[in-house]
Amino acid sequence: MLDVDRRQVLAYRIAAHGLHREVADPDRLAVFDLGVQDVTKRDTAVLALVARLPDAARAQTLLDDAGFTLGWTHRGAPHYHRSAEFRALIPALLPLDDADAEVRMLWQRKEIAAAGLPGTTVLHTAATALRDVVGEPMTKGAASTEVTTRIPEGLSRWCRGCQATHIHEQLMRLATPIAGIRLEPGTSPATLAPLAKRPRIPTTADVAGATRIVQSYLRLHGPATASDAAGFVGTTRTTVADRLWPADLAEVTVDGRPAFLPAEHLPELENPPEPAFVRLLPPWDPLLQARDRAVLVPDKAHQKELWKILGNPGAILADGEIAGFWRTRSAGKRLEFTMTELWPLPTSARAATEQEAERVAQAREYGDLRITWA
Known part of the structure; x- marks a missing residue:
């Protein structure tokens, strides 16, 4: 295994x-x-x-x-x-x-x-x-x-x-x-x-379709468990494990704990490309939707900061780790960023983070930005 x-x-x-x-x-x-x-x-x-x-x-x-x-x-x-x-x-x-x-x-x-x-x-x-x-x-x-x-x-x-x-x-x-x-x-x-040409109200659940949702979760957020997938769907672990569990899954262990991945994606897990770059992930980004939060962010205090009840920050993804948080506020035509490191980032990563901030400001149609490192 x-x-x-x-x-x-x-x-x-x-x-x-x-x-x-x-x-x-x-x-x-x-x-x-x-x-x-x-x-x-x-x-x-x-x-x-x-x-x-x-x-x-x-x-x-x-x-x-x-x-x-x-x-x-x-x-x-x-x-x-x-x-x-x-x-x-x-x-x-x-x-x-x-x-x-x-x-x-x-x-x-x-x-x-x-x-x-x-x-x-x-x-x-x-x-x-x-x-x-x-x-x-x-x-x-x-x-x-x-x-x-x-x-x-x-x-x-x-x-x-x-x-x-x-x-x-x-x-x-x-x-x-x-x-x-x-x-x-x-x-x-x-x-x-x-919806245009909206369909009739369904009376029977599409179990095969719901199973595909679970399979997509395991592909994007795997290796993962039935409990993780149930958290994303909004149902119970038993419902997923007994009624929505896909076929053709490979069982692996993540730091010794059992988890599952669609078998066809096992080679990609065995040899993933190196994530040697920086990205600014917004709050509720798809990557942050994984239910096994300790895999994404091991420190519990940092988990509480990233996944709040209200007002989540964004995440700084640097060299394959959640390395910090970011927030913005508008000041007229300027977008102001506050970057918070979880550990000291190298100069190159800071520079790449600021380049990503420029992309964010452009997408939000701000002509000017200011970046503060907390």
Whole structure:
């Protein structure tokens, strides 16, 4: 059995994620096999492409590219997917049964009791109401207000901040793609819109499609475990291990711990290319979506700094390691960067980091930048 250490795993993942900048066409980036998470106010999806494409300006076209569709998909988080694949993805997002639906909706016993309906029925009820309401672009708030009047009381809750009753947040997010609804790119507040020629609401989960999602996770974030893949999907380890586990996996050990990778990618893990470069990864970058965070960042204090509940920084990737964090703030037409090293970087790495900052500023359409090393 092949045994690898975390440095070799990181080198493999960096190559699998396209960070060597060998692909010029965004559509061919393997990260879109899973989707690229987006936080509009932070330009995270655009900056994830800046880190991967040779031409940084090409990343800016993502918001207007009909070849990509934005939707609330994995775990209810907004992700860009290839438009040609989006409709086929929808039934693969459907929970496998009532228990799975309740886990994905993040419901506890009190929510289940209040609903008085099986989990899959709850999701189908919400999706039907959303489909009826969203016939044209409308803000999330407007859609939620209208949907709440069409669903049973147990599917909504009082929002103290809005001083109004809304459909449960996670329920709305999971039901939206099932209803054939996407998100409008670059809008704040979030704006919902119907898919062109939207499909009917699926009633049966596409188990084969869901298994392919797990397989893509293991390919991009492997070697990994069923628990890791379940964390990405938003379900339980048992659901993945018993019902969504792909065939043709190779078992390896990572620093002595068992993990799995699609067997066809074993040669790439055995001899990954050397990641001798610097990249600025935005918050929620695809590489940072791995659930085995100790492989990416061994120090627990550094993990807490990188993966916060709110306000994640970006990561400085230098020579195959997460070597620091970066943040920005705007000052008029200037974008100000604060770089924080986890250990002293060589002069060449600092210079490369500043070149990457220029690419970020260009993509965010700032004519000037200032860099401070903390």
